[in-house]
Amino acid sequence: MKIASYNVNSIKSRLGLVVQWLQRRSCDIDVLCLQEIKTVDEAFPYKDFESLGYVCAVSGQKAYNGVAVCSKVRPEHVVREFDVAELDEQKRLIAVTIGGIDIYSVYAPHGDLRGMDKYYYKQRWYEAFKAYLSRQPEQRGIVLAGDFNVALTDMDVYDPVLLKDTIGTMDEERLALMDIVNMGFTDTFRHIHKEERQFSWWDYSGGAVWKDEGMRIDYIFCKGNLSEKIKEAEIDLWPRRRRTPTPSDHTPVIAEFVI
């Protein structure tokens, strides 16, 4: 089973490219977690995904944020509200249960430099998400697929010196995500590719993608016995290295499980 995470930066602007990408891969993705769909539920292009064989669970909002999970199998259960103020005030989280596994599409706050409102909001959001996850049953199979807006280590940025103490590389941001990882999660890409510098996001400006000046901030984490079932992990550069249609600034990350 292949699970993918893709921050599309507007599903309306990206629909054509996402469809092209899925078809190019012969629709080998079983579960596609989307972030930054930037639209309300009613405006999500359900039908376009249906014609490719996917059913979509959506938690959207106007203009900003918004997440979805499109899967070949209809989920047994969908959660859109998490009964925590920090996790519900913006649409950054949706969870579906497929084959007894809880799969989350995650869009962590971007944040800001130290001292700014959005810096503190990111910290509060991570605390709330960690606390929420700690309340889940220990043995539960969980996959977290999304844009976490943190580069875990210096290996995950193109220039650690230049990018030291910037958004996504600050120690406290890394600790916030590491806290979650340390709850028993495995970084699927790093598990398979121990030393490879590969990125999932590149700035639109300056032709960053062509110079490979990027960061790895999109992840698929898994816990429970899923960690022993990771078969392959991949970052697919194809959708990012298009000129037309205009790509997202992110590219999809994929993990394959022996399930």
Add this chain to the structure above:
DNA sequence: ATGGCCAATTTTATTGGA
């Protein structure tokens, strides 16, 4: 690849993204 960031809205500027 041969450039000079992109998307949505509050729209001809501003905000957010990272």
